[in-house]
Amino acid sequence: MSTALVILAAGKGTRMNSDLPKVLHPIAQVPMLEHAMAAGRSLEPERTIVVAGHGADLVRAAVAEIDETATVVLQEEQLGTGHAVAQAKDALSGFDGDIVVLYGDTPFISADTIERMVAARARADLVVLGFEAADPARYGRLVMRGNTLEKIVEYKDANEEERTITFCNSGLMAGDAKQMLGLLEKVGNDNAAGEYYLTDLPALARAEGLSVTAVSCDEAETLGINSRAELAKADAVFQAKARAELLDLGVTLMAPETVYLAFDTMIGRDTVIEPNVVFGPGVTVESGALIRAFSHLEGCHVSRGAKVGPYARLRPGAELAEDTHIGNFVEIKNAEIAEGAKVNHLSYIGDASVGAATNIGAGTITCNYDGVMKHRTEIGARAFIGSNTMLIAPVKVGHEAMTATGTVVTKNIEDGALALGRAEQQNKPGRARKLMDMLRAKKARLQKGAE
Missing domain, CATH: 3.90.550.10 (Spore Coat Polysaccharide Biosynthesis Protein SpsA; Chain A)
Structure with a gap:
C-alpha cells in the first residue's frame, strides 16, 4: 500500500x-x-x-x-x-x-x-x-x-x-x-x-x-512544543538520548552532559570526546579519533586516529584524513588535510589542500579571500610551512618544499625549494629610548591639558 x-x-x-x-x-x-x-x-x-x-x-x-x-x-x-x-x-x-x-x-x-x-x-x-x-x-x-x-x-x-x-x-x-x-x-x-x-x-x-x-x-x-521553555526541554531530551546511544555504541564521553550533539551526528566507537565539545549538523567522526575540549565541528569528516583540539574549529568542507593533528586555536574550512599532516597552533587553513605528512607552523594563514572571490591554496606532501607564513591564494607549494618563518608567499614554490619572502631587518642604535622618551613627553602634555 x-x-x-x-x-x-x-x-x-x-x-x-x-x-x-x-x-x-x-x-x-x-x-x-x-x-x-x-x-x-x-x-x-x-x-x-x-x-x-x-x-x-x-x-x-x-x-x-x-x-x-x-x-x-x-x-x-x-x-x-x-x-x-x-x-x-x-x-x-x-x-x-x-x-x-x-x-x-x-x-x-x-x-x-x-x-x-x-x-x-x-x-x-x-x-x-x-x-x-x-x-x-x-x-x-x-x-x-x-x-x-x-x-x-x-x-x-x-x-x-x-x-x-x-x-x-x-x-x-x-x-x-x-x-x-x-x-x-x-x-x-x-x-x-x-x-x-x-x-x-x-x-x-x-x-x-x-x-x-x-x-x-x-x-x-x-511531547509537543509550544514555548521556548518546552523547546529547551525537548532539546535536553534529545541530547540525553543521543548521548546515551553514543555511550552504548562504545564512544567515550568524558563529561557527557557538556557535549552538544546535532540531529545527524555520527561518531564511531573508541572515539574519545573531551568536555565542552559542540557538534553542528553534518559531522562524521570515525572510530578511534580524539576530539579535545572546547572544539566546535560542523559539516566535516574526521577520519580514524585524527586528533582535534583543544579549542579547534572545523567548518563545512573540512576533511581530515587518518592520523592528522588539528591543534589549539586552529580553524579549518573547505580544506582537505591528508594523512599524517599537522596543523597544531593558531592557524587558519581555508579553501586549501594539505599533503600527507606536511607540517603547518604556528600562525600560518591561507589568505583565500580577495574581497570578491575565494581562491585556493595547494600544499604538497612532506612540506614544512614555517611559523607566521602568509600564503596568498591562488598559490601552490610543492612536495617537500619549505617556507621560512614570516614569509609572505605570492607565487608558486617548486618541489624541494625553500621560499623566503620577508623584509630585511634593520637595527637603529638608541632609537628605542629616544622614541619612548618622545611618547612619554607627549602623553604628559596631553594629561596636563586635560586637567
Whole structure:
C-alpha cells in the first residue's frame, strides 16, 4: 500500500514570541519539522505534504532544503486540524493509498511507532495513536471497547467514568486517503472555537460503519512544543538520548552532559570526546579519533586516529584524513588535510589542500579571500610551512618544499625549494629610548591639558 505523509505545520506558535514559524525552531540544530519528516521517511512515502500557514515562505524554503520532493500547501486561515488536513486534497489528487497525519511540532514520534500505525490498518479503516498519560487531565480520552476505538472525548466533555481513562489522544492518525478526505467534508465547526477538528473523524467513521482502532506509544514520543521553555526541554531530551546511544555504541564521553550533539551526528566507537565539545549538523567522526575540549565541528569528516583540539574549529568542507593533528586555536574550512599532516597552533587553513605528512607552523594563514572571490591554496606532501607564513591564494607549494618563518608567499614554490619572502631587518642604535622618551613627553602634555 502506498503512503502519503501529511504534516501539519501551520501554527504561529504565539507562546514562542518569535517571528520564526514554530516548526522551524531548532532541536539539535535542525528545525523540529525536520525531526517529524525524518521519522515519516522510514515509510518511503510516495508523497510528503507539509501544510503551512504562518510564515509559509520560510517553511517552504526550509522544506525544500530538507526534502526537495515534498510539497508545501497553504492553510490561509487556521481553522483547526481537520481543516488543515483538508488543504492537502489537491496535492493528493490521483493518490490511491493511506494518509499518515503527523505534526511538525511533535518531533519525537519514532519511525517504529509510525510503522505500527500503518501495520494496524490491516485490522481497521482508521487508526489513532494514543498513549498512557502520567497526568491525563488536559488530554482527550480514547474510549476503547476491546480493540475498537468508540470515540475521542475531550476532558471538559467527559463524564466521571471517562475521566478515569488514562489512554489519551496524541492527534496522529492513519487511514485510507479517500475515506479520510470524504470524512473531513462532513466535519462541522459547531464548537466554541468555530474550528474543524481532526478528532471528529473516529465518530464519523463509526457512524458510517467503518472500523476504528488505536495503537499505543510511549508518552515521551508525543511531547509537543509550544514555548521556548518546552523547546529547551525537548532539546535536553534529545541530547540525553543521543548521548546515551553514543555511550552504548562504545564512544567515550568524558563529561557527557557538556557535549552538544546535532540531529545527524555520527561518531564511531573508541572515539574519545573531551568536555565542552559542540557538534553542528553534518559531522562524521570515525572510530578511534580524539576530539579535545572546547572544539566546535560542523559539516566535516574526521577520519580514524585524527586528533582535534583543544579549542579547534572545523567548518563545512573540512576533511581530515587518518592520523592528522588539528591543534589549539586552529580553524579549518573547505580544506582537505591528508594523512599524517599537522596543523597544531593558531592557524587558519581555508579553501586549501594539505599533503600527507606536511607540517603547518604556528600562525600560518591561507589568505583565500580577495574581497570578491575565494581562491585556493595547494600544499604538497612532506612540506614544512614555517611559523607566521602568509600564503596568498591562488598559490601552490610543492612536495617537500619549505617556507621560512614570516614569509609572505605570492607565487608558486617548486618541489624541494625553500621560499623566503620577508623584509630585511634593520637595527637603529638608541632609537628605542629616544622614541619612548618622545611618547612619554607627549602623553604628559596631553594629561596636563586635560586637567
